[in-house]
Each structure stands twice: as C-alpha cells, then as structure tokens.
Amino acid sequence: MPTYILQRLGMMLLTLWAIVTLTFFLMHAVPGGPFVSEKMLAPEIQAALNAKYGLDQPIWAQYITYLKGILTLDLGPSFKYPGVSVNKMIADGLPVTMRTGLLAVIAVVALGVPLGIIAALNRNKWPDTTVMLIATIGVAIPSYVIATVMLYVFALRLGWVPTFGLDNWRGYILPVFALSGFWVSFVARLTRSSLLETFEQDYMTTARAKGLRPGQVLFKHGLRNSLVPVVTVLGPVVANLITGSFVIEQIFALPGIGRQFVLSITNRDYTAIMGITIFYAAALMVMILIVDLLYAVLDPRIKLSEASA
C-alpha cells in the first residue's frame, strides 16, 4: 500500500512535468509574444519588460527557470498586474472556488445517489420516470444555459436569490446548482442503471435467499457494489467542476479561480494561464488519487499494488 502510493506519486510528478512542459511551450508558441498587444510600447520599454520577465533569454533557459520556480512552488509573476504573483491570484480565488466546488461535489453525491436509488427501486413507475426525465434534461442542457435561465427566473424575475455575489448562503444556491446539475443527473442515471444491473446479479438472489430484509439486501449487498462505478466518475466530476467554474463564475460574477483564468486568457496574461493550468492539473491528480484509494476501499478485488502495473 505505501509503495503503491509512492509509485502513484512518482507517476503524478511525471505527469505534472509533462503538463508543465506542454503548457510552457504552448504558451511560448503564441505568435508575437506576450507584450505584442500593447501597441504603444516603445521598443526600449518592450526590451526592458522582456528583460524583466526573462524573455530575452533563450527559451530553454526560461524553461529551466520556470521549472525551478515550480519546484519551489512559485508560479512566477503575473504579466498583466505588476507586482502581483500568480500564487497570489490563485490564493485569492481559491476559497470561493473551493467552497462552490465542494458544495457541488456534495450535491452530486447527496442528490445524485439517492435519486438514482429512488428511480431504481421504483423502476418504470412515476418516481423513476420523473427522476429520469429530470436527469435527461440535466445531462443534455449545457450548464451555462441552465445557469443563465436560472439566473433570469430565480434572481431577476422572482428575486429569491441574489444575481451575483456570495454574501449569504442564498448566493451559493444558483452557482452550486448550475455547477452540479449535469453531474447530479449523470450520477442519478449511473446509480440507477448500476443498481438495476446489480439487482440482476446472482449474489443479490443469494442475499434474498438467505432471508435478509429488503433494507439489508439493498444497502449491504446492492448499494456498495453499484457505487463502484459511481466512485469512478468522481474524478471526472472534479475535472468537470473546474472547467464548469469558468462559465459559472463568470455568469454569477464570483471572484474564483475560474473567473481569474478566463480573465487571464482575455488579458493574455501568459504566466497566469500557465500557472493556473498547472495548479488545476496538480489539484486534479490529488483528487484522482483520493478517488482511487476510495475505490479500493469499496471493492476488495482491486489490489492497489496491481492497479498501477
């Protein structure tokens, strides 16, 4: 087990390095260079800026410098906001993004799984039909559409929740709902089909043949097995929440990392784009590791040491 985690960490470092390299060279492949949009810059100022950000050095030297920075957890300065580091940008946005993201993950598990169970237990009856209808809508309609429509209906029309800001708990409702809508639906569908499949398993018949009560059969024998595929999507859920936060934070004007990222893109703030991308990758890999460990807890057939081979 510890060797497995060490192996995984090694693999993660390798992956991270690949992503750092990829983003670094992608960003340096941008035609022109970072200061090109500032037309009025005098050549000498431009040269001074280039020198300041090390852009006058050969690219491999810049790359080494950047890697060194990353090893000391320093993502460098922002190109656009003098004196502001990318670390600070991330640190500023993190609480908001974390809070909405965490609430969204909780919503995915706390709503998606029970809805799926209800649907599976009432197969082809009205609760099933209702849940599946809502879930189909949730899976098909893009999150930004859900977000804007909800913004209009609940904030502008009905005034139940604020249109932007997170001053009180109401402010979280729409962003979290919009962020998690797709995955609540997805997990509900997945839980349902996984449970229905599990119900058909021989060991479920064994459990019933033992005289166990329906609750025992469902929760002890059925749910645990059907949750295995649900856990596997939790990794993608987190990934999706990250990209989802780009639009959601923009629509609801939340000062999170996602908004910062989109802002950096429109500002062509290359160091910020790189830094945030790398931060996302690192955060995701930690999440995926956690999910894998969870997976092994749920299903004893998965031997952690083998999974890495």
Place this chain on the structure above:
Amino acid sequence: MSDISPNMWEKLPQDEAVAVKSAPSLTYWQDARRRLWANKPAVVSIGFIILLILGAIFGPFFSPYSYSDQNLKLANIPPAFDTYAVTDGEGNTTRFFLNASNFNLYEVDASGHVLGIMRGERKDMLKKQQPFEIAGQAITLDYAKLPARILSADGTELRTSGWSWNMTYLFGTDQLGRDVLVRQLFGARISLTVAFVATLVNFFIGIFYGGIAGYMGGKTDAIMMRIVEIISTVPLTLYVVLLMVVFDSGLLSIIIAIGSVFWVDMARIVRGQILSLKQQDYVAAARTMGASTPRILTRHLLPNAIGPIIITLTMLIPSAIFIESFMSFIGLGVTPPLASWGTLTSEAVETLRAYPHQLFFPAAAISLTMFAFNFLGDGLRDALDPRFRK
C-alpha cells in the same frame, strides 16, 4: 377420457412433427436497425437532426437577410407583439406596437409585417411622455410609470387590439437589429460544422492511435497508453482553452483545437476492441494465411469494432457541439459577427434584463440539439451493443 376418437391415435407423419417453427434469424445490422426504429425518442431525434442539418445548409438561402445585416432602427424586436390599431376619419387603420423596453413604437401591417419605427415629436423628459401623430390622431406614449402606456387624444389608455406574430423577423431581431432566425441557422451551421469536422478528425486520430496501440501490443502499447493516460489527466476542455490561446479565436482554430484533443476516448475504445478481437480465431486464421497487417486491420478488425466506434462517435458529436458553444460563450470561440449558439447565448445574456426572450432561441436550439444527439446515442448504444442482443 375414453371419448378420444380412434383416428387420433394415428401416428403423426414424422417430417411434419419434426418441423419446428423457427423465428427468422436476423443479421446483426438488420437486428440493430429494427431496435433503433423501435426506439421512439431516437427516431424523433434522427428526424430533428436531419431537419436541423437541412435548415443549417439551406435555411439561410431562403432568408432575405444575412447573419451580419444590421438594422439599428429595428433592434430588439420581439418575435410576437401586441398591436394597437388607430383608425382615421376615412377608415384607414394604422397598426403599431410598443417595445416596452426601449419605448419605441413600430408600425406594422395587419398581417404582422414590421413596416418601420414611428417618428414622434420631441420627448418630454420631465413628464416622461412622447407625443405621436398616428392616423391623424394625437397619441401619447407615457412611460412615467412602468409598464409604459399608450394614451389616446382624450387621455384614456388605448387598449391593444390583439397580438400578432412578427412576420418580418420570425424570431425577432437582436440588439444590433440582425435577424435572429438567420443567425440561429448560421449558429447551427457553425455548431454542426465544428462538431462534424472535429468528430471526424478525432475519429481518424483515435482509430489510428488506438489501432496501432492495440495491434502492436506489448511495450508500444504500454507507452502509448501511458501517454493517453497523461493527456487525459487534465480535463480535455482545458487543452482546447490553451490551444485557443495559442491559435487565437476563429472558426478554423476551434475546429483544430477540438479536433486534436478529443480522440483519447476513441483511441481507448478502438484499442480495447482490437485487443479482444486479436484473441479470436479468425484473426489468427487470417494471419496464418498470410494477410498483411493493414489488411487484417481494415478487413477483419475494424468491421467488428464498428459498433462501439459508432456509439463513441455519436457521443462525441454532442460533446463537440457543447465545447464549441462553451468556448464561444466565454469568448474563445468564433469571432463576431459570426454567430454560434454559444455567442448567441452570451449576447442574449447581455440583454437578459431588458429582452429575456432573446435567450430563448439559442438556449432552446442548443438544448434540443443536445437532447437529440443524446437520445440518438442512447438509441444506437441499445441497438448496437451486443450485450443487449437477445
């Protein structure tokens, strides 16, 4: 019991007895088609998608407007309106409607064609009123209290005489006075082009990559799959974002960006299929008979892997549509004045407070399209997945 007639004890002719009714056996594709046609949502979806494609290709030719024609005088016109009718002494009726958000009056004819904006006299900024002369009568637009009202000469409020569809701009106009319908159709063009081209590119890359990995096996396979693993650690949308930063926005960029990123699922599926098919006897047989590698790949392996590939493809199309609209929504997709469903939605969001109806069409278009492809994908999966075969 004893009332069984003696002739009943005669032996049955043997061949008649042996003749067993057997259901006609269907080939894989016949069976798949039958199941697909039996799936109502999938069939409706196919119909919708065909209509959408036809509309996207031919629709704009039938429109008098182009997607970029602006008419600022007729901006933000709704697709339907309540009309007022005022009749002059000779029985000539003038019809018009009030745009309650920008306090303009527009003349329309009886069938709902928009004739133009109506010129009034100077606005009285203090009383928040504007006098008009319509059909020889003094009509006042009063917006002191919202919603705005139309007052007739004697100061009573004028009632609407009915409502009408907008026959000039079926879906209304946007904030620059462009025809929403034709922009929608152009949006469909963009979205479908991006989706199909990107999907096709992904399809070839995925087949190629997964095919090689699966066919070679061993070390090559291990390394290639490690690379796929590394790539898919980060959400693919993020790569598209990064690529768009490098390429700069635009239609071609987004096609390249989406096309070069979403092949990993396809590669995985193809590899898995090939690995499992490789074990099977007929491939070994073909190999011993001296068939070359490309021949084995194209003649034996791919036809058998086609079911899962088609399923993955139909799942890829809606995600490509979604990513494109998503990117356009956050301003990284196609550039104005080109319209995509994403930009249309984000433009509608800008005017959400005053003209919420403008959100309706792009939101409905993208949602219905996503529905259709999802249902079609589900239907195809049920029809093609051998596990569901009876």
Place this chain on the structure above:
Amino acid sequence: MSAPVLSVRDLKTSFFSQRGEVQAVRGVSFDVHPGEILGIVGESGSGKSITCMSILRLLKSTGRIMGGSANFDGQDLMALDQGDLRDIRGNKIGMIFQDPMTSLNPTLSVGEQVMETILRHRKATRAEARARAIELFELVRIPSAAERLKSYPHEFSGGMRQRVMIAIALACDPKLLIADEPTTALDVTIQRQILLLLKDLQKRLGMAVILITHDLGVIAEVTDRIVVMYGGLVMETGPVHDLFATPKHPYTQGLLASVPDLRDDTHRRLTPIPGSPPDMAHPPEGCPFTARCPHAMQQCQAALPPVFGEGQGARCWLHHPDAPKVAGVNEVAA
C-alpha cells in the same frame, strides 16, 4: 410414507418482456419427503431453476408466479406474506446456486456472508455467529476455517466458494436444501468431492434435498427419486431405480438412451435428443415433446396428456388405456 416436507402443486411461472409472456413453468407438481434426495433432470431451459426459484419466490423482476401452491411445514409458501417468507428463506430452506463465482458478494468477506445468515435467523451475538461460522466451515471442510473467514470470495477457488455457499445454506440447519446444479460450474474432480460432501451432509443432518442436475450419473448415484422436466412440465416422476430400469416416457427414454453406460465416466453427460425444445413464448397446445417424439400421434398434437400411473407417473398419451401398443413404451418388450 411420511408426510412430505414440501409439496408443490400445479406451479405456474411466467416471464413478461417485450416479446410477450414466456411460460417457463406450466403446472409442475411433485413432493419431497423427509430425508430424501429428489433429483430434477431435464434439458437446458426446461424450467428446473425457475421451478426452484418460484418455490422461494426469488424470481427476478420480470418473473411472476401465475398459480399453484407449495406446501411447506403446513404453510403455503405461495400465499405467505413477505415477512414470514423471509423467516423461512435461509432458515428452514437453504439454497445453493449453480455458479459459485457469481453467487457470493465480491465486496464482503466470506465470514460476513455466512454470519449474516445466522444473525438474521438466530438470536446470537457476533461472537457466537463467528463460532458457528467456523463450525460450518469445518463441516464443509474448508481448511484453516478461522483464518479464512476474513477472506474475500475472489481469494477462493471455485470449489472452495461452493463450499462457502453450502455453509451459508446449512447455516441454520434447514429442513430442506435446494441445490441448483451445484457442481456444473466446477472442475470434474471437484464436482465429485462437492457431491459426496452434499450426500454426506444430507445423511448426517437428516434434511431433505432437491438436487437439480444435468448429470444422470449423479442422479443414479445420489438421488432417491427423480422428476424429469421438459417444456416447463413434469414428464415423469418415480423412484430412481424404477425410472432407470423401466422409463415410461419417451422423453425419459431418449435421455437414458443418450447415456451408453452409467459406469463409464466419460459419457454420462446428457447428450441432446435430435431437435430443439419448444419456444416457451408460444408453447404448443399438446404434448411439448411432440415435435421430437418418435411415437408422436395426432392426439399428442391436439391435447396435453395428463399424468398416467401412480408411483411412477408419466405424462404421455401412450399410457392412455386406449392407446396403441408401442414396444418398449407401454408394452413390455418381448
């Protein structure tokens, strides 16, 4: 003969799917007496498993019991409410399934799976249940029982898993054990071990057993009486010796004819009779065997034959008093 432990009468079970109704069991009757092993044989799809699942009402969602009764311990299992039925399942009637690979829950330790049955039906502490589980493992001869309780099913071989299944079925000293092809999925050498174990346990514990099998050798060796099923119906029943010596039903004869020598281990699996069994979505009106029977008559196609004969009953028109004589079936061969 003493009163039967289980007495099944006219049991009917159907499945409902898009294809319509599939009549898997169409009126099955038989008795199981205390301390006997009743064998059920028949080709694949003849309704053996569904009959047994119906007795404990363990059918999957699409299956429905359409009629009949199953008397056990003075109660009709078909009429019992769910709660009372659950008190019988795993307690008074134990069940073993065909595939030990899929019948155990992969995510729970085998000890837990044995113990939960005991805890469900007996007033026992976990420690007591554990002790009983160890005892059971020893009973079914799982070596180093105490340690293996913590193992998971995937750490066991097929034969060992089937032993665990037997331990679960025996956990509460059932009066009746239903074993649905308990050895089919196992290696040939293991098959025999498991069967002998079952037979031995049956003798020691004095329970009644229903043993479903394809293997006529097994039937001859361990069962007392047989039920031969075909097309969802009982074709012939009787004491194993009578049935093997003088099979009265053409189907039973076909089955036995396909077994050249019962002592020859290599050939004793059922080899199919030419033709295929009827489609149970459209069961024939008459005798289901008509299409494959060498003696089929007009009457066979017209009406379902009743069961003729006491003790060794056969559902075949040839045993009607008016039926023409056919050598080897209703006329003792010269």
